[in-house]
Amino acid sequence: MRPIAFRRLVGVVLSATLAMALGLTIAPAAPAAAASAGGDATFAGHGWGHGRGMGQFGALGYAINYGWNYAQILDHFYGGTTLQGVGNPLMTVELMARTGTELVAIGRGLTVNGGQLPEQSTTGTAVRVTPSGTSFLIETAASCAGPWSAIGTAPTVKLSTSSQASADNYIRVCEAAGERFYRGALTVQRHASTGVETTFNELSTEDYLRGVVPHESPDGWGSLPNGMEALKAQAVAARSYALSGTRSSGARTCDTTTCQVYLGAAFQPWGPNPESLDGKNADAAIAATAGQVRMFGSVIARTEFSSSTGGWTAGGVFPAVVDLGDSVGYNTRSSWATTLPLSTVATKLGTGQISSIVVIERNGLGADGGRALKVLVTMTGGAQRTFTGDAIRLQLGLNSDWFSISSVSLAESQSVVRALYQDLLGRGPDPTGLAGWSAALVSGTSQSELVGALTRSDEYIALRVTKAYNEVLGRGPDPQGAADWLAQIRAGYGTVDDVQLRFYGSQEFFLITGGTTAGYIQRLYTTMLRRGASDADVAAWAGVLASSGPAAMVNAIWFSTEAASVRAGDYYATFLGRGPDPTGLAGWTQVLLAYGQGAVRIGIAGSLEYRAKAIVRYP
Template identity: 35%
Template sequence: MSRTPGVLGAVRTTLALLVATAAVTTGAVSPAAADASYAVPSDGVLKLTGHGYGHGHGMSQYGARGAAQAGLKQGQIMSFYYPGTAAGTVRGNIWVRISADTDGMLSVAPASGLQVRQVGGPSYALPTTVGSLRPSSWRLRTSGDRNVLEFYAGGAWRGHRPGSVPMTGAAAFFRDTGPTTLRIGSVDRPYRGALRYVQRTTVNIVGMDDFVRGVVAREMPASWEPAAVQSQAVAARTYAAFERAANAGRAWQTCDTTSCQVYGGVNAEHPSADAAVRATARQVRTYDGKPAFTQFSSSSGGWTKAGSRPYLVAKADRYDATSSNPNHTWRTTLTRARVQSSYPALGTLRAVRVTRRDGNGDQGGRVLSVVLDGSRSDVTLTGTAFRSRFGLKSDWFRFGG
């Protein structure tokens, strides 16, 4: 793939930022000495140099590639990035909310072997013709306290009742062989497993390994070294298993966006990623016998960041410095006008000061606290908040060339 791996995964917003904030407030490491004050240059352009891309917890994707290039195997890579975890296995399905389907209905393309089933009830084969009509789409929608099954033919939606009992509660389309094709507007998307309609939401009920097939190439280039891609498969499967356990009993257990993991169904599969999934079939990392919280991001910058679990530790990461990594060290600029626009109470921004760092790595490590010195008032921010506000690659940065 052409995009930077984990760029989407690196901004896994809600949970990642909460974890990052927690890491700041607990003070698990002794903060490094404060930086000198950096006066805003006369041209109003602040220069920044930084390391890494993303939250920095757990596996660095570029680091996994560097480790694979150094000869490490998948299990060794996972043990390096998640120390204290053990190899384990999982089975079963995961329930994935399809976020792009927002019309409150579930529409699918007709296909041989297409069936509909009320959860807990019997299954019904859907015909390729209904009388003299040939359906071009099938859908489920809610009407009152029940689900209505309809097909589109002859320029109109028409009701179809497959059994003698009305469908209430969740219902699903599926095929015994081959994927079921979801229709979102004019776009068709094939998914393995079943497509369930519950709470006016589309949920893909899919086997764990088939789910991972639809994730790996969206999160990491499948052309990378096999050990790196296998590590991504195990991290993705474990992350999904962790979410499944955390959301047991809910209508869906994970989603298909950067808030969870990027999942694209059959269209996102790739032969090399499929090979990695097969090579690691059902494998996960466990801690105390349960799936670990295997966070990952694009690049650690040379040090991973301590997180919310004992195995998410701060440690030097020499593998992240692989020559293919554009995020190990980065540079960018930020204008005085943009900062002042974001924080009008400052007045004129005169200087910035990093007052606390985590003490790990170059520059004294990741920023824990930064002060914006204004003509009217000062504003104090966490490094995570500053990064989020101004779209920096990470919270590990310094001001100056």
């Protein structure tokens, strides 16, 4: 008897989604996708920002779609931390636009280093502070435009107002477009590291947050059902982030996205009335969480956050977690795409002319294998440089480090969609399907994801069930049988490949083969192995049939290396129009035995070889 090495199926056949996550989407002989020399590179990705800690859209999604409260949201994104109170300490904010330049401010009831200034106009008194040796020159005027009169010098300067009862009493910094109002005081001092003039806004933490929360998360979120919980989560995260920091300037935080956005209390363009920069809902969220921060033991946690995680956080200080809330309908930043000429990429990365650029390592979390960890750039002379995904994000100005790189055109994407519809569904795509999937491929959906989506469709399942009935039982499916199989496969109790397997072990198929043990075994060999069974084969399997039943015998043959090799080879013919090469066949046979036929379908139909042939078939 010719021996058959077989491996029994253990557990449930892995899903197409898991197969993709395991990196089984590239045919063995196919090179990794990359942008090629002389053209453009399309970066298509997920998320907006660094992805560490809380996703702001994720917080909104968990609040309005899952009913979570702010503590649950924070527990999810900031694993290992606890919620504690720290009161209302003083906050110092470096005003970045003022670093290295003079300060011009105006206010009613203005004081300088505790001394009250006389009012010079109905809008108050203006002060200009400029460097003078090791000190600062202090000048006053009736308006931001001067003319200026010196009143003295001081090594540090603190400007405040005698009252903070309303916005009219706040200090206003004179800017090119108008006046920006600040609560608290303004201090001018030398930068602790560089020595240049710097301006800090000094105020209570709770007042500071009023200028942060509505600009980090839209105030309108608080008007959505349970949306206030997202704003409360933002308030706690912003409070923790600010209080955990120190800057080289000597301030605790700053007012730009380098730290977190802080716009002050109000802004008045030249002429119109001032516009309040507070938010009614944000103020309520700040008050409801007053003094609360996230703590690592006795240390305030550096609770970073970003707009959209894309569906998975990046990990780091806090454990990486899935972000189901990120799919909330209000999120327009979950997926993105941008195309850059390779010459521009080379200039921004500081390389020579680029031959190819490809992601070579990912973190394994989420679609396309997750965030890019390493990107290999090959130059036309053969030299190579490796960049981190985050370096690529920052140097190219990408939205996140979760991206794929390709040079796929719309026409090529349409060719792939047409070919996959024909090979999997036996028809051309409808206009909506063609347009939608072609756009998805261009914008970053992988070819393998499209294969997975089509093979999970009811249409594909129905076609495969019908094919199993016809090929194994020689008849079409009865309506109830077809409906039952569809329901089972939808519910995850089987795959389309299980239908054929189950039919081979049925009494109906046994009778079709002639109702004899020898005929049954011979038919199984010719259909599964494409060869006849020897007398020794028949005798051996007859013993298995008698002792263990038809299901055990069928499974043993079906999951043998020889039968798996036949089925894997068929996919070469179906998708690539050729026979398998020995190395590729051996590899895909092992994939089939370990992960199921779905992994092979996705791998081969998701390969670059398939793409290249699809473009030729449907130019």
